[in-house]
Amino acid sequence: MRVAFSAFLLLPVSRTLEFSNRFVIAALVLIVAALPLSGCAVKLAPEYDKAIFDGLAKANEEAMTLFSSVASGVKKDNFSRRQASYDGVIGKLDAVRVQIGSRVAPESPALMAEILKRTAAVPASETSAQPALPAVPSLGSLDRLIQTMTSMRNVDSQHGLSPMLVMGYKLRFEISMEQALTYEKALNR
Amino acid sequence: MPTLPTLPTLPTLPTIDELIKDINDAASKILNKDVTTITGFAKSQQIKLAKFAVWIAEAEIAGEFKNIPGLRDEFLQSLQDMIRDFINTLRGLAMVTIEKLWNAIVNVIWSALDKATGLALPRPI
Numbered sequence: 001m002r003v004a005f006s007a008f009l010l011l012p013v014s015r016t017l018e019f020s021n022r023f024v025i026a027a028l029v030l031i032v033a034a035l036p037l038s039g040c041a042v043k044l045a046p047e048y049d050k051a052i053f054d055g056l057a058k059a060n061e062e063a064m065t066l067f068s069s070v071a072s073g074v075k076k077d078n079f080s081r082r083q084a085s086y087d088g089v090i091g092k093l094d095a096v097r098v099q100i101g102s103r104v105a106p107e108s109p110a111l112m113a114e115i116l117k118r119t120a121a122v123p124a125s126e127t128s129a130q131p132a133l134p135a136v137p138s139l140g141s142l143d144r145l146i147q148t149m150t151s152m153r154n155v156d157s158q159h160g161l162s163p164m165l166v167m168g169y170k171l172r173f174e175i176s177m178e179q180a181l182t183y184e185k186a187l188n189r
Numbered sequence: 190m191p192t193l194p195t196l197p198t199l200p201t202l203p204t205i206d207e208l209i210k211d212i213n214d215a216a217s218k219i220l221n222k223d224v225t226t227i228t229g230f231a232k233s234q235q236i237k238l239a240k241f242a243v244w245i246a247e248a249e250i251a252g253e254f255k256n257i258p259g260l261r262d263e264f265l266q267s268l269q270d271m272i273r274d275f276i277n278t279l280r281g282l283a284m285v286t287i288e289k290l291w292n293a294i295v296n297v298i299w300s301a302l303d304k305a306t307g308l309a310l311p312r313p314i
Contacts, residue, residue: 041292137280138281175275179234179278182278186282
């Protein structure tokens with residue numbers, strides 16, 4: 001309606017045109033404006049963003065370098081040598097998280113929403129008590145990656161890291177990174 | 190002898206079997222590729238999550254958490270969160286596959302309708 005109204009107001013017509021003519025032309029503009037929508041493909045997931053995927057890959061590379069440098073265990077006394085590496089990885093992950101969070105998620109078209117609602121394994125009333133899952137799965141994985149690196153930095157600075165603890169943090173990181181990379185890559189359809 | 194008027198060319202109507210085959214081909218192509226990706230991801234995650242659970246047990250026995258208050262609970266919480274993220278990622282991957290299937294099947298059927306009617310019929314959204 002807004003398009004039709006705007007078209008009605010902006011039409012370059014002289015005052016001699018009758019109201020009915022204006023209305024017909026405005027309606028035509030509306031139809032033409034709506035035509036591309038009817039040809040659009042359904043979107044149920046966000047668009048692929050190469051910058052997000054590349055940002056994740058870069059953060060992964062830097063984190064793996066850091067894990068490798070502390071794999072034999074480190075003492076808290078020389079934490080200052082590693083602080084910049086931790087901050088670099090956490091900063092990159094934070095930047096990617098902001099990019100994912102600000103990406104426009106498509107709304108399910110009414111028809112698809114109805115199909116998904118009818119085919120849901122669990123009725124909506126039963127899921128309402130559960131905490132909501134993020135619509136974009138990689139957002140949750142990014143939260144986990146940031147938590148992992150922040151915890152590792154804090155433990156390193158206060159206690160140092162044993163080889164076994166490094167192994168545990170690396171496993172945590174790899175699980176969440178695989179989730180985020182797999183999903184973001186799948187968006188490239 | 191009067192000449193007969195030329196009849197208009199009849200549109201090509203697909204048979205039901207042809208249409209079913211086209212739908213099946215389009216869906217199978219997507220499913221074969223995506224199911225391979227999803228099962229590969231799921232298997233890799235299951236292995237990693239199992240390794241991580243075993244690591245938590247080993248770290249507990251080795252006393253790795255003893256001198257760092259709250260660290261064991263943090264690792265246990267992270268295991269729970271990562272299982273949740275794993276399921277949510279599977280759901281997200283399935284949504285991408287559903288989207289591709291929907292668009293491919295709609296494209297096959299509406300292309301056949303357009304061809305049969307000679308019109309560009311509006312597609313469902």
